[in-house]
Amino acid sequence: MTKSPGPVWVIAEQTDRRLLTVSLQVLGRARRLADQLGTHVGAILLGDKVEDAARQLVAAGADQVYLGDAPHLAIYQSKAYTGIVVELAREHQPDILLLGSTAMGRELAPLVAARLETGLTAHCIDLLLDENGILEQQVPAYGGLISIICPERRPQMATVAKGVFPNPELDESRAGEIVRLDVPENLLWPVRTLEIVREEPKGVPLETAQIVVVGGAGAGDAAGWQRIVELAHVLYAGLGSTRPVVDEGWTGLETMIGQSGKMVSPTLYIGVGLSGEQQHMVGITGAQVMVAINNDENAPVFEQVDFGIVDDCREFVPALIERIREIQST
Amino acid sequence: MLNVIVCVKAVPDPKEADRIRIDPITKTLTRGNVPLVLNPLDRNAIEAALQLKEQYGAQVAVISMGPPQAAKIVKECLALGADRGLLLSDRAFGGADAYATAYTLAKGIEKIGLPDVVFCGMASSDGSTEWVGPMLATFLGMTIVTLVTEIVESSGRQWQVKASVENGYRLVQVDLPAVLTVTRELNVPRALSFSGIVKARKKEILEWGIKKLELQEESVGLKGSPTIVSKMMTRERKRQVEFITGTREEKVERLIQELVDAGAL
Numbered sequence: 001m002t003k004s005p006g007p008v009w010v011i012a013e014q015t016d017r018r019l020l021t022v023s024l025q026v027l028g029r030a031r032r033l034a035d036q037l038g039t040h041v042g043a044i045l046l047g048d049k050v051e052d053a054a055r056q057l058v059a060a061g062a063d064q065v066y067l068g069d070a071p072h073l074a075i076y077q078s079k080a081y082t083g084i085v086v087e088l089a090r091e092h093q094p095d096i097l098l099l100g101s102t103a104m105g106r107e108l109a110p111l112v113a114a115r116l117e118t119g120l121t122a123h124c125i126d127l128l129l130d131e132n133g134i135l136e137q138q139v140p141a142y143g144g145l146i147s148i149i150c151p152e153r154r155p156q157m158a159t160v161a162k163g164v165f166p167n168p169e170l171d172e173s174r175a176g177e178i179v180r181l182d183v184p185e186n187l188l189w190p191v192r193t194l195e196i197v198r199e200e201p202k203g204v205p206l207e208t209a210q211i212v213v214v215g216g217a218g219a220g221d222a223a224g225w226q227r228i229v230e231l232a233h234v235l236y237a238g239l240g241s242t243r244p245v246v247d248e249g250w251t252g253l254e255t256m257i258g259q260s261g262k263m264v265s266p267t268l269y270i271g272v273g274l275s276g277e278q279q280h281m282v283g284i285t286g287a288q289v290m291v292a293i294n295n296d297e298n299a300p301v302f303e304q305v306d307f308g309i310v311d312d313c314r315e316f317v318p319a320l321i322e323r324i325r326e327i328q329s330t
Numbered sequence: 331m332l333n334v335i336v337c338v339k340a341v342p343d344p345k346e347a348d349r350i351r352i353d354p355i356t357k358t359l360t361r362g363n364v365p366l367v368l369n370p371l372d373r374n375a376i377e378a379a380l381q382l383k384e385q386y387g388a389q390v391a392v393i394s395m396g397p398p399q400a401a402k403i404v405k406e407c408l409a410l411g412a413d414r415g416l417l418l419s420d421r422a423f424g425g426a427d428a429y430a431t432a433y434t435l436a437k438g439i440e441k442i443g444l445p446d447v448v449f450c451g452m453a454s455s456d457g458s459t460e461w462v463g464p465m466l467a468t469f470l471g472m473t474i475v476t477l478v479t480e481i482v483e484s485s486g487r488q489w490q491v492k493a494s495v496e497n498g499y500r501l502v503q504v505d506l507p508a509v510l511t512v513t514r515e516l517n518v519p520r521a522l523s524f525s526g527i528v529k530a531r532k533k534e535i536l537e538w539g540i541k542k543l544e545l546q547e548e549s550v551g552l553k554g555s556p557t558i559v560s561k562m563m564t565r566e567r568k569r570q571v572e573f574i575t576g577t578r579e580e581k582v583e584r585l586i587q588e589l590v591d592a593g594a595l
Contacts, residue, residue, distance in 0.1 A: 075500070076500075078473070078474065078475075079473070102495075102496060103476075103477055103493070103494060103495040103496060103500075104495070106460050106476065106477075107464055107474070107476040107477070109461075110428070110460070110461040110463075110464035110465050110468075111464045111465075111467075111468055111474070113429070113461070113465065114429070114432065114464065114465040114468035114469060115468055117556075118429075118556050119427065119429060119555070119556030119557035120428070120429070120459075120461055120556075120557070121459075121557060122428075122457075122458065122459035122460060122461065123458070123459075130560075136560065136561075140565075141352075142350050142351050142352045142359060142562075143348065143351040143352060143564070143565075144351070144352040144562060144563050144564040144565050145562075145563045145564075145565055146352075146559050146561065146562050146563070147559065147560045147561035147562075147563070148557050148558070148559055148560065149557065149558060149560045150556050150557045150558075151558065152556070153556045190473045190504065190505040190508075191473040191474070191475060191502060191503070191504040191505065191508065192502065192503050192504075193500045193501070193502050194490075194500075194501045194502065194503055195500070195501050196495060196498060196499075196500045196501075197498050197499055197500070197501065198497050198498035199497060199498045199499075200497075210592070210593065210594070211589075211592065211594050217345070235589070235594050235595075236594075237594070243344075243455065243458075244344055244345070246514065247344065247370040247371070247455070247514065249514055249518075252515060253494065253513060253514075253515070254497070259458070260453065260458050260460075267592050267593070268588070268589070268592035268594060275348050277348055278565065279458065285568075288592075289588065289591075289592060290569065291585065291588060297573075300348070302571050302573075303571065304568075304569060304571075305569055305571055306569050306570075306571065306572065307571065307572055307573075307574055307585075307588065308571045308572070308573045308574065309573070309574045309581050309585065310573065310575075311578060311581060315578070316578060316581070316582070319578055319579075319582050320582050320585060320586075323582050323583075323586055324586070324589070324595065327586065327595055328595070
């Protein structure tokens with residue numbers, strides 16, 4: 001390469017002034033990519049009184065943090081956030097621009113990409129550089145993996161879910177520049193977030209559960225799904241689902257595990273009535289022991305677990321629940 | 331009366347989509363002849379439009395970009411209650427990524443007239459990118475709210491909606507015209523009715539290609555797509571499965587043992 005590429009950038013995200021884990025994880029990978037390319041790491045952080053979080057981005061590897069700090073930026077506002085990011089990107093010409101696959105990231109990323117007339121890859125499970133320094137954005141598809149590249153336009157943009165990359169080490173003594181942005185105050189946005197309401201999550205939180213029970217379309221119907229819910233309940237396990245189950249309406253999006261849902265690393269994973277689609281399986285690669293129950297012995301899931309049980313889950317699960325209850329009552 | 335457009339996509343039937351696989355040797359796709367169906371989340375988008383029509387009166391147009399066979403799903407939307415259908419179909423549109431898809435849809439929408447509201451499913455079951463709605467909004471110069479779970483207020487030109495965020499929702503005020511991408515929490519999509527199917531026979535489906543839209547080949551399809559697939563790989567197997575066999579009781583007992591070992595019991 002003749003000239004060094006533009007910087008690698010991350011749009012960081014905070015809630016209640018605390019950086020999201022996924023932002024730090026993405027920043028960690030940005031650092032590695034930038035070191036390989038011989039360029040800088042920049043982070044954009046927008047919020048209200050978030051200077052501490054900006055310093056944390058420096059500790060995690062940012063060379064420059066572009067800080068938009070104002071009361072009207074406290075929570076995500078699509079017009080203001082998009083405008084600030086687009087203007088900064090036009091000025092500094094980043095080579096790569098990364099975001100977490102959060103609700104905010106999934107709206108902000110395509111708005112920025114469309115304004116910058118560039119490509120965007122969704123929910124990557126790895127980001128590597130090819131021999132020409134082009135970003136290889138890997139996503140699961142069709143029972144395998146595909147690499148997506150954005151060969152001509154810049155920046156190369158991608159979103160990454162929480163848990164794909166490890167937490168970077170924080171070095172409080174690391175030097176970096178915090179650039180305070182002069183942010184325009186225009187409160188007449190045609191779309192504005194009035195408030196964000198957090199609700200208590202139901203059941204055992206998936207991200208920290210020791211055991212995760214995941215049900216798939218093989219549950220058959222809503223009643224069959226209830227038996228999987230019950231299995232998770234008796235095991236004090238986190239309850240997960242695959243996309244077909246969410247599409248059927250048996251459970252909400254918050255339970256979905258995989259590329260466009262949550263990534264989990266339990267001690268034990270029990271997959272019930274699911275085929276083993278890559279979009280789901282990439283969400284549980286960190287599990288220690290994996291068990292699958294499916295009535296089709298040729299289901300791809302059996303190529304990806306430690307223990308396989310070929311049985312009709314609609315009959316097997318009630319038998320299992322009954323036995324667990326017996327053991328628990330003695 | 332509101333003008334409403336619903337963007338829909340014909341996708342490989344999600345129930346059979348796992349037949350589309352990467353061939354381990356040739357590293358190309360084996361398509362397995364999976365039938366095309368209406369993308370599941372687009373049913374929620376149609377339903378949102380139809381509820382609006384019933385409540386306040388609205389003209390509902392359905393637009394799709396896809397192969398000629400996608401006319402079938404546009405027809406289905408007409409049978410559900412949409413008033414007119416538009417299929418953007420041309421060889422030149424093939425191989426489009428989310429960017430080129432959104433661009434082409436935007437040009438189609440501009441040509442039939444800018445609406446007050448556009449509904450899209452939050453993602454398609456095949457691409458799963460969630461990008462088309464926001465990119466479409468940008469190209470149309472409209473505002474956007476993604477992941478809408480509830481329409482709280484829709485009587486005037488200033489709406490209030492709830493949109494999904496991690497462990498909760500955000501309450502958003504949005505002025506029309508706007509694009510909303512919807513989740514399946516938003517509503518329960520209606521089923522096809524016989525009378526709907528009969529009525530749909532008289533409804534028109536326009537089919538437009540690149541010439542009608544007055545677009546350049548470089549800005550649509552594969553050529554107009556900033557992103558391309560550079561490699562296909564099959565995943566290596568990291569675990570070796572041991573099948574637990576025997577009677578159901580024996581299988582249950584063996585699994586119980588694994589649960590005990592994992593500290594679950």
